[in-house]
Amino acid sequence: xxxxxxxxxxxxLLAASAMCMLAGGFYTGLGIYTAWYPSELPLVRDNTARxxxxxxxxxxNSLLADAMQYINIESVIYFQNPxxxxxxxxxxxxxxxxxxxxxxxxxxxxxxxxxxxGIDPGFYIDSVYLNTKLEPGVYPCxxxxxxxxxxxxxxxxxxxxxxxxxxxx
Numbered sequence: 001x002x003x004x005x006x007x008x009x010x011x012x013l014l015a016a017s018a019m020c021m022l023a024g025g026f027y028t029g030l031g032i033y034t035a036w037y038p039s040e041l042p043l044v045r046d047n048t049a050r051x052x053x054x055x056x057x058x059x060x061n062s063l064l065a066d067a068m069q070y071i072n073i074e075s076v077i078y079f080q081n082p083x084x085x086x087x088x089x090x091x092x093x094x095x096x097x098x099x100x101x102x103x104x105x106x107x108x109x110x111x112x113x114x115x116x117x118g119i120d121p122g123f124y125i126d127s128v129y130l131n132t133k134l135e136p137g138v139y140p141c142x143x144x145x146x147x148x149x150x151x152x153x154x155x156x157x158x159x160x161x162x163x164x165x166x167x168x169x
Contacts, residue, residue: 063098064147064157070096070121071159073143077104079167082134085127086165088114090143094122098147098156104130104165107140113165120150130165139165 070093079086090102099121104114113130143163147156 060157064159067096067098067147067156068145068159071100071145072124073102073145073161073163075161075163077141077163077165079130079165081169082130082136082167085129087126088128089124089126090116090119091124092119092121096121097150099150099153101146101148103144103146104163105142105144107142113139113141118148118153134165134167136167136169139167141165 072091074089077086077088092100099118102116114128141163143161146158
């Protein structure tokens with residue numbers, strides 16, 4: 001009697017495991033089917049998000065293009081000697097609606113020769129000291145100008161201009 005019950009339990013367990021395997025195979029097959037034939041809905045959402053991101057970038061680029069016309073900086077930054085101030089004349093016109101930060105980067109090694117604090121609209125920096133001591137000579141540089149919202153200092157974008165740093169003696 002005990003053997004019959006044990007055999008019956010074994011058959012029942014075998015049947016239950018076979019049904020679980022069949023059900024698992026069926027649901028796995030459904031997963032393959034949905035992976036093979038994906039819904040169009042994620043693609044529509046993806047395109048909409050991409051279009052919104054592109055619209056946002058276009059608007060930001062338009063704002064930057066407008067703001068760039070209100071920035072002035074010397075193309076030749078002249079120092080009489082490495083320890084003196086050089087004339088940079090980095091100006092943020094009062095018609096600009098963004099705060100700016102300016103940096104002078106060496107084209108030779110990418111080092112930061114000067115970095116300003118925020119310059120609000122209507123203000124300017126006339127002359128600066130360099131962060132690093134350079135030997136007399138001519139140094140091709142890039143002036144990186146970063147734009148920030150005046151209300152919350154949120155980063156908007158950046159632009160770059162070529163300049164030359166000249167150190168006389």
